[in-house]
Amino acid sequence: xxxxxxxxxxxxxxxxxxxxxxxxxxxxxxxxxxxxxxxxxxxxxxxxxxxxxxxxxxxxxxxxxxxxxxxxxxxxxxxxxxxxxxxxxxxxxxxxxxxxxxxxxxxxxxxxxxxxxxxxxxxxxxxxxxxxxxxxxxxxxxxxxxxx
Numbered sequence: 001x002x003x004x005x006x007x008x009x010x011x012x013x014x015x016x017x018x019x020x021x022x023x024x025x026x027x028x029x030x031x032x033x034x035x036x037x038x039x040x041x042x043x044x045x046x047x048x049x050x051x052x053x054x055x056x057x058x059x060x061x062x063x064x065x066x067x068x069x070x071x072x073x074x075x076x077x078x079x080x081x082x083x084x085x086x087x088x089x090x091x092x093x094x095x096x097x098x099x100x101x102x103x104x105x106x107x108x109x110x111x112x113x114x115x116x117x118x119x120x121x122x123x124x125x126x127x128x129x130x131x132x133x134x135x136x137x138x139x140x141x142x143x144x145x146x147x148x
Contacts, residue, residue, distance in 0.1 A: 002055050003055065004053050004054070004055050004082075005053070005054050005055070006051050006052065006053050006054075006087060006088065006091045007051065007052060007054065008049065008050070008051055008052075009045050009050040009051060009062060010045070011042030011043070011045045012042065013045065013059065014039070014040045014041055014042045014045055016059055017040045017045075017050070017052070017062050017074075018038075018039045018040045020061075020062070020074055020076050021038075021072070021074050022035055023076070023077065024074055024076075024077060025077050026109060026111055026112070027109070030135070030136070031109065031110075031136070033132070033134070033135065034109075034134055036133070040072075044064075048066050048071065049064065049065055049066075049095065050062060050063070050064040050072075051063055051064075051065075051088070051091060053084045053088055059076075060075065060076050060078075060079040060082075061074055061076060061079060061084045061085065061088055062074060062088070063089075063091075063092050065092055065095055065096060065104065068096070068101050068104055068105060069104065069105045070092060070104055070105070070106045070143075073088060073089075075088070085119075086119060089143075092143075093143060093145055093146065096145045097145050097146065102144070102145050103142050103143060103144050103145055104142065104143045105124075105140070105142055106121055106140070106141045106142070106143065107127050107138050107139075107140055108139045108140070108141055109138070110136060110137075110138060113141075116139075116143075119143075120143060120144075121142060121143045122141060123139060123140070124141060124142045125139075125140040126139060126140060127139075127140050
């Protein structure tokens with residue numbers, strides 16, 4: 001198998017990224033409502049720096065960094081545990097540093113909280129539920145961006 005490459009997403013990949021996101025087992029059951037009707041558009045990718053983790057041409061994960069906030073981060077279920085999420089976070093922090101940011105905010109999916117903490121984020125608060133779409137409180141975290 002080939003190396004993992006992280007590259008800027010192309011607008012034509014919007015459908016693939018949307019499918020990867022909707023296939024995530026982390027958003028089934030009680031958490032499924034947040035993705036109802038949500039799609040990543042080509043315009044979103046054009047306007048918001050989005051990066052994919054690929055191996056041998058297959059997209060295994062992606063993230064989007066909007067200003068000083070991590071908007072999306074997904075790793076395909078079959079690629080969980082391979083270090084792709086950690087590679088995406090490392091890349092995101094380097095991207096944030098190149099933009100002159102000193103920190104990046106994350107509003108996390110509750111089950112992802114331990115991952116973000118392992119990656120070095122610190123918990124800063126809780127975002128209250130917004131029914132009917134978001135019926136649960138969400139952890140708020142912050143990554144400090146290393147200077148080198």
